[in-house]
Amino acid sequence: MxxxxxxxxxxxxxxxxxxxxxxxxxxxxxxxxxxxxxxxxxxxxxxxxxxxxxxxxxxxxxxxxxxxxxxxxxxxxxxxxxxxxxxxxxxxxxxxxxxxxxxxxxxxxxxxxxxxxxxxxxxxxxxxxxxxxxxxxxxxxxxxxxxxxxxxxxxxxxxxxxxxxxxxxxxxxxxxxxxxxxxxxxxxxxxxxPSVPLLRILLTNTKVPRSTKVLVARVKDKINKFPSIMTPVLDSVDAVSCTCEKVLSEMTSEPITGEHYNILEELIDINQHHLNVMGVGHPALDTLCRVTLTRGLHSKLTGAGGGGCGITLLRPETDSVVVQSTVQDLRDCGFDCWETSIGGxxxxxxxxxxxxxxxxxxxxxx
Amino acid sequence: MxxxxxxxxxxxxxxxxxxxxxxxxxxxxxxxxxxxxxxxxxxxxxxxxxxxxxxxxxxxxxxxxxxxxxxxxxxxxxxxxxxxxxxxxxxxxxxxxxxxxxxxxxxxxxxxxxxxxxxxxxxxxxxxxxxxxxxxxxxxxxxxxxxxxxxxxxxxxxxxxxxxxxxxxxxxxxxxxxxxxxxxxxxxxxxxxPSVPLLRILLTNTKVPRSTKVLVARVKDKINKFPSIMTPVLDSVDAVSCTCEKVLSEMTSEPITGEHYNILEELIDINQHHLNVMGVGHPALDTLCRVTLTRGLHSKLTGAGGGGCGITLLRPETDSVVVQSTVQDLRDCGFDCWETSIGGxxxxxxxxxxxxxxxxxxxxxx
Structure with missing residues (x-):
């Protein structure tokens, strides 16, 4: 006691x-x-x-x-x-x-x-x-x-x-x-x-080891190699963050609708592609995205990438059976996976x- | 006769x-x-x-x-x-x-x-x-x-x-x-x-039917929905095309090096991600990219997307055994696949x- x-x-x-x-x-x-x-x-x-x-x-x-x-x-x-x-x-x-x-x-x-x-x-x-x-x-x-x-x-x-x-x-x-x-x-x-509503997520650790320093250097090299291609990508990522913050802020002040979640999902997909363009994706993260998408769920890496962790957005209506099956699928891939939330x-x-x-x-x- | x-x-x-x-x-x-x-x-x-x-x-x-x-x-x-x-x-x-x-x-x-x-x-x-x-x-x-x-x-x-x-x-x-x-x-x-060297490719038809009209409308809708996110993506695609044309032109006037091919592969990957951001990807095209990447080969959709055809760049040193195995893998996915070339x-x-x-x-x- x-x-x-x-x-x-x-x-x-x-x-x-x-x-x-x-x-x-x-x-x-x-x-x-x-x-x-x-x-x-x-x-x-x-x-x-x-x-x-x-x-x-x-x-x-x-x-x-x-x-x-x-x-x-x-x-x-x-x-x-x-x-x-x-x-x-x-x-x-x-x-x-x-x-x-x-x-x-x-x-x-x-x-x-x-x-x-x-x-x-x-x-x-x-x-x-x-x-x-x-x-x-x-x-x-x-x-x-x-x-x-x-x-x-x-x-x-x-x-x-x-x-x-x-x-x-x-x-x-x-x-x-x-x-x-x-x-x-x-x-x-x-x-x-920032002001964020409570959002259910899965947090997945692919357990692929990576060095943040190496990944940051890789992105920098790519920007130097292809400035005309990469500069607009960074601008687009910036707009993703701003759009997301706006939507999240709306969700704390207005009734939450399915369309709010649709936009959050679209932004997750867009940014995951952009992170791949920056060269910080990994086959394990592709697997995470593919496995969750077969259940209608959208994922992206979080943090440095190149392995590491990813988050999967759950919708309010996502059934706990679907959540449990997805968690099991991801564990079957050798990943650690937790059902948790952000904005708490x-x-x-x-x-x-x-x-x-x-x-x-x-x-x-x- | x-x-x-x-x-x-x-x-x-x-x-x-x-x-x-x-x-x-x-x-x-x-x-x-x-x-x-x-x-x-x-x-x-x-x-x-x-x-x-x-x-x-x-x-x-x-x-x-x-x-x-x-x-x-x-x-x-x-x-x-x-x-x-x-x-x-x-x-x-x-x-x-x-x-x-x-x-x-x-x-x-x-x-x-x-x-x-x-x-x-x-x-x-x-x-x-x-x-x-x-x-x-x-x-x-x-x-x-x-x-x-x-x-x-x-x-x-x-x-x-x-x-x-x-x-x-x-x-x-x-x-x-x-x-x-x-x-x-x-x-x-x-x-x-344009002036293009002869490049070996695989052409793959996923045979997923799609309507060009619907796909063009989908991209337009996405630009209207997220202008600050999508406008830079189009700028980046434009820069990919220009960079690629420059590299191809170099390859017709200078000795061709492995780095030329590396850049062509990077541009293919970047653009494939951008096309996914535009919403014209398809799981069959993801499969094409994943299957060819396991052989070290890079692919993107070509044309309208949403299914349809994809191209895979072969390098001069890509062994015919690798090519044949890749073609077989893709046929096993239910795709048509031809070894051919561009720039002929x-x-x-x-x-x-x-x-x-x-x-x-x-x-x-x-």
């Missing part, structure tokens, strides 16, 4: 609906919240230890408060968090044992936590606590899993420090912070999501009962 | 390499000669009859010269052929029994022949002759089969009338007319093909020995 003193928070992933790659060349991109969420449980303890449990990346670490105190004196105040303190970062790198070179996911997650923890609590008493994080998002798939992790960390630690209020009202399932507090939480992340809530505090049972079970394991 | 007095002529089909549909909206289109040819054999006889044999469309007709003479007096001279004589057309429609309504392929072919025959010979003695035509082109597939038929007819009858010379020199296999004579032959057809010769006279054996066999059957 959850301790009533436990603090639960969750943050969504992000998906690029339109404009990936074009954004590198000065065009509009349309990012939306993805309702595959990262959940964090913060438990205040009396063990004299600080523990983090990150089961997604097999990371389970504990430090004695006495160890951590040696990293102090540290004189930062909450307001000074806006600038990254290179001295603290260096001290933490030494502490963790990664003084130079690139950081892997585990080290990055550890450093982020310790940095936030020490900058927030360094000027007072260091609290003893256990922090567990579980994400529904695949890591490294361009779906904003590290941003969601950082947002959860910041929301939990700022609340524990008393720097922002806990927004959950008694009897409510979830609570959301006001704009000012959100800005403090999001301080290092620009998480601007941002970071929020949860009453323990409003956390999905399977997530609660994982978070309470530690 | 072929009679040495027999006159053989052939004319190529045409394929649109780039710019189909965009051409309707004021953009450049790139049409090239397609080396699936229409062959004509003209035999002067002493039977007092005029016979045409068109085995492709099961049309075998004979008229007595006395019958045809009744359609005269007709005072036209060769030079006046430039204008269509509506009175003669009307008289021929009555003679053939199609006074109003649309003409089917058979009636159209018959009327074209009789019109040309009577306008050329009407002012002199009507000659007794048998004319047989066999085409390698599928009819009604947008590959210029009626233009090739008309060009063969005009070349043969103008030569028989003595209005143009017979260009075949003794010992040569084929002969070609000079520009001035070609203009007379092509009088009703604008058959301008226009209308030409043939020595009987230079006509392919299987074509000669068909033409000599009548």
């Amino acid at each position: 959850a301790n009533t003193n436990d603090f639960f928070v969750s943050a969504p992933g992000k998906a690029i609906l339109h404009g990936e790659h074009a954004v590198v060349h000065g065009k509009v991109a349309l990012a939306v919240s993805l309702n595959l969420r990262t959940y964090l449980r913060l438990e205040t303890t009396t063990t004299g230890k600080v523990c983090i449990n990150l089961p997604n990346i097999d990371t389970f670490l504990c430090w004695n408060l006495t160890e951590l105190k040696q990293l102090l004196p540290y004189s930062s105040k909450g307001e000074e968090m806006k600038r990254l303190d290179p001295e603290l970062v260096q001290r933490l790198r030494e502490f963790v044992g990664v003084t130079n070179g690139n950081l892997d996911t585990c080290n990055m997650a550890t450093l982020s936590f310790l940095y936030l923890y020490l900058s927030l609590f360094g000027s007072s008493e260091l609290p003893s606590l256990t922090l567990s994080v579980w994400s529904e998002l695949p890591t490294g798939a361009g779906l904003g899993s590290s941003a969601a992790y950082s947002v959860c960390l910041a929301a939990a630690l700022l609340s524990a420090r008393g720097a922002i209020p806990t927004p959950l009202k008694e009897w409510d399932h979830t609570g959301r912070w006001c704009q000012e507090d959100l800005e403090l939480i999001n301080i290092h992340m620009v998480l601007y999501f 809530p941002g970071v929020q505090q949860h009453a323990p009962l409003s956390v999905k049972e399977e997530v609660l079970e994982i978070l309470n394991r530690y | 072929a009679n040495t007095n027999d006159f053989f002529v052939s004319a190529p089909g045409k394929a649109i390499l780039h710019g189909e549909h965009a051409v309707v909206h004021g953009k450049v289109a790139l049409a090239v000669s397609l080396n699936l040819r229409t062959y004509l054999r003209l035999e002067t006889t002493t039977t007092g009859k005029v016979c045409i044999n068109l085995p492709n469309i099961d049309t075998f007709l004979c008229w007595n010269l006395t019958e045809l003479k009744q359609l005269l007096p007709y005072s036209s001279k060769g030079e006046e052929m430039k204008r269509l004589d509506p009175e003669l057309v009307q008289r021929l429609r009555e003679f053939v029994g199609v006074t109003n309504g649309n003409l089917d392929t058979c009636n159209m072919a018959t009327l074209s022949f009789l019109y040309l025959y009577l306008s050329l010979f009407g002012s002199s003695e009507l000659p007794s002759l048998t004319l047989s035509v066999w085409s390698e082109l599928p009819t009604g597939a947008g590959l210029g089969s009626s233009a090739a038929y008309s060009v063969c007819l005009a070349a043969a009858l103008l030569s028989a009338r003595g209005a143009i010379p017979t260009p075949l020199k003794e010992w040569d296999h084929t002969g070609r007319w000079c520009q001035e004579d070609l203009e007379l032959i092509n009088i009703h057809m604008v058959l301008y093909f 010769p226009g209308v030409q006279q043939h020595a009987p020995l230079s006509v392919k054996e299987e074509v000669l066999e068909i033409l000599n059957r009548y």
Whole structure:
């Protein structure tokens, strides 16, 4: 059972609906919240230890408060968090044992936590606590899993420090912070999501590995090789993003019609072809599009392409039997596939009962 | 065996390499000669009859010269052929029994022949002759089969009338007319093909029926619905046609390199995606592209799309085993498929020995 003193928070992933790659060349991109969420449980303890449990990346670490105190004196105040303190970062790198070179996911997650923890609590008493994080998002798939992790960390630690209020009202399932507090939480992340209705989607991970850097370079080379052909394609992608944003905004202010969905589907198809023209398609993504189209569903890659993830729009009337069959077809192709939604809530505090049972079970394991 | 007095002529089909549909909206289109040819054999006889044999469309007709003479007096001279004589057309429609309504392929072919025959010979003695035509082109597939038929007819009858010379020199296999004579032959057809090297291709007929009119309307609707998205796509298609024409022209004046072929393949892929954006793709065409790509070959639709025909570029180094396997794969999809070339010769006279054996066999059957 959850301790009533436990603090639960969750943050969504992000998906690029339109404009990936074009954004590198000065065009509009349309990012939306993805309702595959990262959940964090913060438990205040009396063990004299600080523990983090990150089961997604097999990371389970504990430090004695006495160890951590040696990293102090540290004189930062909450307001000074806006600038990254290179001295603290260096001290933490030494502490963790990664003084130079690139950081892997585990080290990055550890450093982020310790940095936030020490900058927030360094000027007072260091609290003893256990922090567990579980994400529904695949890591490294361009779906904003590290941003969601950082947002959860910041929301939990700022609340524990008393720097922002806990927004959950008694009897409510979830609570959301006001704009000012959100800005403090999001301080290092620009998480601007436009006004978007809740849209059901399938998110598919083709699991084809790719390098974003290589793909970005490929698009750039193609623009240099065929400027007269590629420049209008970027203009067209830009117009797709703008048209889509307009339709989504209409859908939040007007009654939603089938024609709204028809247009969203057409835009998905157009942009998927454009991304192929840019050279960031992949046979696995073609398969995704073909398999879903046999069920009348429209898909496109999201993010860097060349493999990676794709999204499939579900219509309100799409029967759950069709959804389940499509998910099965895609899994039969060797893909991971989730039924989820975009345009859902941002970071929020949860009453323990409003956390999905399977997530609660994982978070309470530690 | 072929009679040495027999006159053989052939004319190529045409394929649109780039710019189909965009051409309707004021953009450049790139049409090239397609080396699936229409062959004509003209035999002067002493039977007092005029016979045409068109085995492709099961049309075998004979008229007595006395019958045809009744359609005269007709005072036209060769030079006046430039204008269509509506009175003669009307008289021929009555003679053939199609006074109003649309003409089917058979009636159209018959009327074209009789019109040309009577306008050329009407002012002199009507000659007794048998004319047989066999085409390698599928009819009604947008590959210029009626233009090739008309060009063969005009070349043969103008030569028989003595209005143009017979260009075949003794010992040569084929002969070609000079520009001035070609203009007379092509009088009703604008058959301008740009400077193009001979390129090996596969031509595939998906046999999916489609209406050019419906497809043209579909593109127009899409432009009206999404002008900011579609206008740049047409600009990009235009640039594809121009880039392709430039590369093809380089290939006729410089040593041909692998990079020339790489660019031709990239342009094919880009335009195929653009045609999909315009809404004139079809799952059968996707299949064509996918099947050929598994062999490293690049394909696009040619013509109206929505089914119909596609072309696949073969590289000089593409092994005949690969070609044969690809042809078989495509036939296994239910498609017709020919190995042929584009950029080949226009209308030409043939020595009987230079006509392919299987074509000669068909033409000599009548």
